Amino acid sequence: MAERALGVLVADDTPDVCFLLRISLEETGDFAVVGEAGDGAAAVELAHRFHPDAALIDLAMPVMDGLQAISAIRADSPATVIVALSGFSAGQMEAAALAAGADAYFCKADSLAVLTERLKDLCATTARKELDAT
Numbered sequence: 001m002a003e004r005a006l007g008v009l010v011a012d013d014t015p016d017v018c019f020l021l022r023i024s025l026e027e028t029g030d031f032a033v034v035g036e037a038g039d040g041a042a043a044v045e046l047a048h049r050f051h052p053d054a055a056l057i058d059l060a061m062p063v064m065d066g067l068q069a070i071s072a073i074r075a076d077s078p079a080t081v082i083v084a085l086s087g088f089s090a091g092q093m094e095a096a097a098l099a100a101g102a103d104a105y106f107c108k109a110d111s112l113a114v115l116t117e118r119l120k121d122l123c124a125t126t127a128r129k130e131l132d133a134t
Contacts, residue, residue, distance in 0.1 A: 006031050007033075010036045011036070013058060040066055041069070043057060086107060
């Protein structure tokens with residue numbers, strides 16, 4: 001378990017997906033969900049308010065899509081680890097998500113256990129880079 005739980009923003013327009021992500025993240029003891037958003041604009045606002053350690057952003061959301069939200073979150077909170085979530089296979093959307101500023105791409109059909117492990121690794125790598133830069 002981490003010294004402190006890492007704050008995560010979850011953004012998906014399907015409430016059941018947000019619920020499953022929150023449960024999967026928080027049961028590890030390594031993450032605490034600091035905000036949940038049902039659209040891209042709300043995700044950007046919550047990211048601005050909380051500057052979370054990580055953000056899981058669905059690509060297909062109303063009001064503002066995930067690609068736009070990722071770009072805005074990256075600009076406002078550059079240290080946040082951003083993982084794009086999609087129901088599409090990586091070949092279809094991964095390049096666009098990474099170009100928008102995501103650190104990684106995750107297909108929703110994959111295991112949530114794999115997602116939480118990957119997010120731990122991404123956060124640890126980012127923390128090491130920040131330490132090395134100081």
